[in-house]
Amino acid sequence: MSNSVDEADVLVVGLGPAGLLSCLLLGQKGYNVIGIDRWPDPYPLPRAVTFDHEIARILASLGINSNNDPAIDYHDDRYLWVNKDREILLEVDWQSTANDGWRNRYWFDQPDLEERLRGIVDSLPNVRMWQGYEINRFSQDDTGVTADYHEVQVDGIIATPKPGGKTGTVNAKYVIGADGANSFIRRAVGYELTDLNFYYDWVVVDTTPAVMPTPQNNPAYLSKHFQICDPARPTTVVPGGPGHRRWEFMVLPGEDPQEIAKPENVWRLMEPFGMDPKKDKLDRAVAWRFQGKFLEKWNAGRAMMVGDASHLMPPFAGEGMCAAFRDVFNLMWRLDLLLKGVGDYKLIDQWSDERREGSKWYIDFSMGLGGVICITDEKEAAKRDAAMIAEYKANPRPVDPHDALLGEGTWDSGDKLAGKPSIQGxxxxxxxxxxxxxxxxxxxxxxxxxxxxxxxxxxxxxxxxxxxxxxxxxxxxxxxxxxxxxxxxxxxxxxxxxxxxxxxxxxxxxxxxxxxxxxxxxxxxxxxxxxxxx
Ligand SMILES: Cc1cc2nc3c(=O)[nH]c(=O)nc-3n(C[C@H](O)[C@H](O)[C@H](O)COP(=O)(O)OP(=O)(O)OC[C@H]3O[C@@H](n4cnc5c(N)ncnc54)[C@H](O)[C@@H]3O)c2cc1C
Incomplete structure (x- = not known):
């Protein structure tokens, strides 16, 4: 067994979307970065399928043009919410262009996009990404952080320390905990997520159809993206990036999520949408517990928690990974000033305040959407439908997507434009x-x-x-x-x-x-x- 000691400016724990973006942005600024992830290989399947205009603007800074990229597409179509009889309850404007010059909604293939980000990181000689290693100890003092890791062996979805595998230590000035919902770094600094007690089980299904179904070739498709608020089975039907489609089926009270996720049941659920096991490909079906949790404080000395390590939201607004990108993009310029020795640590406290409130807004918003979508009681659903249909008929126009908000921080509170995304022309x-x-x-x-x-x-x-x-x-x-x-x-x-x-x-x-x-x-x-x- 070998035990190596390495030095870095920043250690990034976790190489999901938040960790990858952190490595990339720090690396582009010339910092010496080590990124470590438990899994030997990049995760091959998508979780996220959609992002908003702010993320497109961030990706543009990396040279990825969301309007013209093989991993990303968009649709000139409304996002419709309908009831069990397919009457419109709500329309969301997902087809227009936001004030920053990017479209309000994009759809993407997460593994493809992550591969692109990895490609950029790989071209940076000052960034080392180590896969198949797990951080198992963390400490910090006034001068820096220290983390130990061990090599893992993987059996299915279980990773355990590899007997006789490599172990080592990384000393760095700062650590970014981008290590997901069960964040080791978050637990190591003694922080806990606040649980908002929002729990719904859904089955998430990704497919590659032989012929892409559209409203033009299949009347079951009301739009390219729609939400069926049917109490018998709340269902989400959305694109999954170029060549792919996603379905999300709610697991009803009393049902076993693993049973619903079995291929034969998933094909049955997709049958009304013309999906055919003889022609179309089922990429995966997996049961997921949608939940709402947030972290009160995101920094502890030299440790900062980003992405799912700080916030979990149900995916109804498609904003969890978007929030992770915002966390990182907001943190990077602050950390850069700190590392250069010209920034005050207060910048990091302000980052925590800004992002906590910003992501809480989206958690509440997503849980609010879930509260409307996840109704399985017939009478309650009928009441909801009557109220929403009346409102839609009185004002039959698309609802504007909401822009992200910031909590108080490094901006002039009281100014009506400050704290909001700037326009771009x-x-x-x-x-x-x-x-x-x-x-x-x-x-x-x-x-x-x-x-x-x-x-x-x-x-x-x-x-x-x-x-x-x-x-x-x-x-x-x-x-x-x-x-x-x-x-x-x-x-x-x-x-x-x-x-x-x-x-x-x-x-x-x-x-x-x-x-x-x-x-x-x-x-x-x-x-x-x-x-x-x-
Ligand atoms: C069904 C579903 C659909 C979604 N759809 C959308 C969507 O359309 N749009 C959107 O914006 N968001 C969506 N989300 C949310 C989005 O997927 C997550 O918010 C995002 O993946 C979080 O990224 P992350 O990098 O913070 O964490 P993760 O992707 O969880 O990455 C964390 C990484 O840390 C590693 N790790 C953990 N512990 C250790 C350790 N001790 N040592 C080393 N490595 C470690 C893990 O191996 C993992 O690779 C969806 C989520 C779900 C479940």
Whole structure:
């Protein structure tokens, strides 16, 4: 048995979506990263099938264009909720484009997308990813963290320490616990998830149909994505990314989830949707317990918990992995400032506050959807249907998808744009034309309207801003001499409607604050960034 000791800036425990993204973003910033996952091979089957516009914007920063990628697609169709008689209860607008230039909903093949992310990580020589090793001890002090691991052997879905296998220790400055619902790191720092007592068993079915069923070739498909609120069997029918389809069938009270998940039962449940075992392929059927849990505090000294280690939500809104991506994208710029020695630890406390409240909103929202969908009592379902149908008939238009929220943190509370995702428009800059992020760049950005270009930060503030990697750009319409040309007037309209001349945008694309004079700008900068950057 060998016992090795390795050093890293950051140890990432768990290489699911949250851990992979952490390795990738830290690696791209040049940090020495070790990522460790228990399973010898990447998980070959999807859990998540859909993500929203904010995630598309994050993926774009990695060079993955969700509008044109073999692992991702989208559908110009409404998301319909119907009752047992297929009457419409609700429509959700999943086909339009959000204010950041990306579509509201995408569908993807999780293993394919993860393979792409892994490919990027593999190209970074400063990131080491070790699969087939489990972290079994963790400690920290003022100077760093230490974690021990052992090699595992796998028998089915059980991983146990491999007799005589490799063991080792990693010393790092920080650890990211991206180790899922049963997070070892979370337990090692003595934290527990708060249980919201939401439990429903569902069977999740992934398929590869021989011919992709659509509303055009099969009338059982009311739309590309729909929810059947039938008390006899609540059912979700959605795409599963290019070439795939997903079904989710609720396990009724008194039923055995493992029994429902048997192939013969799953094929029977899919029969009304034209699925045929002779032609179509069943990729897997698995029973899952949908639940709602959250972590009160996400950081403990040098340990930070992200993704399912901090929050579990039923997948009715398709937002669990999205929340994991937001956790990581929000954490990375803060950790970067800490590792560079210019950021204050308060940035991490604020991250915990922001993300806890943000993910709690989605947990509540998803549980609320579940409360409507998971009704199995006929009378209760009839009451729900009558109320929802009346509401839909009174206002038969799609409901807008909700944007993610942040708890109080590194943004100017009280400002009506701050704490919300920033918009993105078509711009020209430095001889290039395209969406702002790709054309101008990413990171802290102060957007100043060209006619307010003389209203500036003080020299000291500019020096602080530069330490955080911040840039000031002027933006305006054609012939105004701005450094960024607002081709379609998107930014001019946004600033005009909100009566602001300056918008401070964070590296995770959230608005940190706004101002309409030099005095307001300087005061806002001090409130938001002030002592956070040394
Ligand atoms: C049926 C279903 C459908 C879903 N659909 C969607 C959807 O459409 N959209 C969406 O956004 N979300 C969806 N989700 C949620 C989403 O799948 C999860 O939120 C997401 O996978 C969480 O990613 P993660 O990286 O935090 O954790 P995980 O994917 O669980 O990864 C954790 C990793 O940590 C490793 N690990 C654990 N302990 C150790 C240890 N001690 N040492 C080393 N490694 C360890 C594990 O092996 C694992 O690989 C769905 C979930 C389910 C169950």
């Amino acid at each position: 078509l711009v020209a800059h430095g001889g290039r034309t395209g969406l702002f992020d790709d054309t101008v760049g990413r990171g802290w950005m102060l957007l100043s309207a060209i006619d307010a270009a003389d209203q500036q930060l003080t020299d000291t503030q500019l020096a602080h801003f530069a330490k955080a990697g911040g840039r000031v750009v002027t933006i305006g319409a054609r012939k105004t001499g701005a450094s960024v040309l607002d081709i379609e007037g998107t930014y001019g309209q946004w600033m005009g409607e909100n009566k602001v001349s300056h918008v401070l945008v964070r590296p995770d694309y959230y608005v940190a604050g706004t101002a309409s004079s030099a005095t307001e700008l300087q005061a806002m900068f001090d409130r938001v960034i002030g002592s956070l950057v040394k």
